[in-house]
Amino acid sequence: MRLSKKERQKKLTLALEAEPFLTDEEMARRYGVSIQTIRLDRMELGIPELRGRIKYMAEKNFDHVRSLYPEEVVGQVTELKLDHSGISLLEIREEHVFARNRIARGHHLFAQANSLAVAVVDAEVVLTATASIRFIRPVRLGERCVAKAYVTKETHHRTQVDVQTTVEEEIVFQGVFDVYRSKEDS
Amino acid sequence: MRLSKKERQKKLTLALEAEPFLTDEEMARRYGVSIQTIRLDRMELGIPELRGRIKYMAEKNFDHVRSLYPEEVVGQVTELKLDHSGISLLEIREEHVFARNRIARGHHLFAQANSLAVAVVDAEVVLTATASIRFIRPVRLGERCVAKAYVTKETHHRTQVDVQTTVEEEIVFQGVFDVYRSKEDS
DNA sequence: TACTGAATTAGTACTTGGTATTAGAATGTG
């Protein structure tokens, strides 16, 4: 057997997220099933036909020009004491959450914490080596995440940074980052 | 006399600028001419058909949105066996690296691994609970990261997923994700 | 007024990427 129905449907969903301009024919070819099967899949998943998807996107573009900027650093750094501590702020917006349940994807919280951990270390090259993290409770759309980082240990080429992220004083994320650094800035 | 050819064609051009989603039929109705006349007009003016216009807009929108919006699942999922394993691909591009040294920011590798770990788990709600990760060697601009995820343990509401990311067979990242799930799909 | 050329309309065959529906075949499971 090639793929289970479920797997194919999941792949199909993911594929269409990345490439919404695929025809049923092309998808049938990719997964080695008939075009009818793909159509049944779309029915079950409630995915509209190609022309519908295209039109939806075109309309979104036409009357709702989006102006989102790619963030340079994840979160807004509000305080920074090099080699000591730092604070950053991240408000959870649409682009951070799962569409289904509006819960923030873990990697955004990680990204906030990680980039802060890297930012507090004062060196030319700073890279995360290892990290141990906990997502303590789900974070929802609209919540403001405050990440606080503290340098807890420093050895030859390593720095340990503890990060704690809170939403309204409640801890939602914890991480210990072991960061590698070299060519220390003076 | 209704309108001269020139006048009609000028109006038509303007109308389509304001409302690009008009069918030939609708335009024919508006100007009181036959559908064939409208088609001849479009030919002469080099205006593509409705579906072409829509698609063009959708593509513009897609490129625009995609470059600004973080992808749903980070990386391209190429294989997926639910509750068993999965593979995803991520090519490191400009937006993933530090400008200074062109080394990928850790959180992108994490995001690839994390979203893959979440994707392989077959349940309605899937959230990362904890993770323990290691960045084994820096990944550079242009390198192709292949993340392989395997489910290694399953308990009541938890699934453990091990992810290993390689670049040309060389391990660059390792992570153990402890994933919470609920309301299993039937 | 009849003629000419441009403009318009009509009609047919064909295309893409589907929907909607019915029916049958293949596969997996109790």
Next chain:
DNA sequence: CACATTCTAATACCAAGTACTAATTCAGTA
């Protein structure tokens, strides 16, 4: 084995066209 699920096939139909041919209408003029 029987049965259900899953998959494939086949047909009729649709929108919104392209491509092409042919006929008709109109406007100006010789």
